[in-house]
Amino acid sequence: MISMEIERKFLVTSEDFKNQSEKKEKIVQAYLNSHAERTVRIRTKGEKAYITVKGKSSENGLSRFEWETEIPVEEAKDLLKIAEPDPIEKVRYLVKIGSHIFEVDEFHGSNEGLIVAEVELNREEEEFEKPEWLGEEVTGDKKYYNSLLSKNPYSQWKNSK
Template sequence: MEIERKFLVVSEAFKNQAEKKEKIVQAYLNSHPERTVRVRTKGEKAYITIKGKSSENGLSRFEWEKEIAIQDAENLLKLAEPEPIEKLRYEVKIGQHTFEVDEFSGSNKGLIVAEVELNSEDEKFEKPEWLGKEVTGNKRYYNSLLSKNPYKNWEE
């Protein structure tokens, strides 16, 4: 079970705190609301991931992931739904937690989102100054939906 909270990022100050940065390319073989099947390359590794439907509050959902050969991922990406997600992921340790900050490129350029994984839905965590509005449970920010309705198309 994956439990996470998601936030918009209001500055690039996180980049100075990052311990790691990797390029990610991912696309969806299935983006049905009840389950998604994702193929991802992350640095020199690749994964296939299945995620279940989110809980009502958007905080938790079932997740299954398996590492696969990079060549297999590249082949599967050719079968994926349109509009792959491209981003740089920064890992930033704040207190006892690691924030994964995704700086999107391509059709989602300009969007920066941070996620923190928790052990329970009510777990406390330190919020860095660059963390903005919480968007946990806002499906618009799910990567599977960003592939269908990219950030560049949003009207604010």
């Protein structure tokens, strides 16, 4: 099913979110296609696996088309073998703040040290409660897209900001 994904993305200023987390899962993902117009992602998340196709982001970076379906884990592992180099490794923490769930990704591997929080919204102008550990908004900043972090990892640009 194709849906419209609306989300805002923020840097995280402390690890306080870990104490508020309801759940955490290890994620490994890589891209079969990371073209700016569309990405095709393979992801293992806990004991499940998915293939996801995302369209081009809106001009403000808040929304884009997304299609995702679950696939067998063994098939995902096979597809990861032919994916573009440098898969993304991260632990995702789910943190409920008010009526929203923040997905906080603590990156590992070549993106070690980067922590990003995303909140999905029902509409672009929707209000939401901001926790104290939420830092600078990076919605629409393409260098924080996972598909670009796999090509230009945080470890290569974090000191040149």
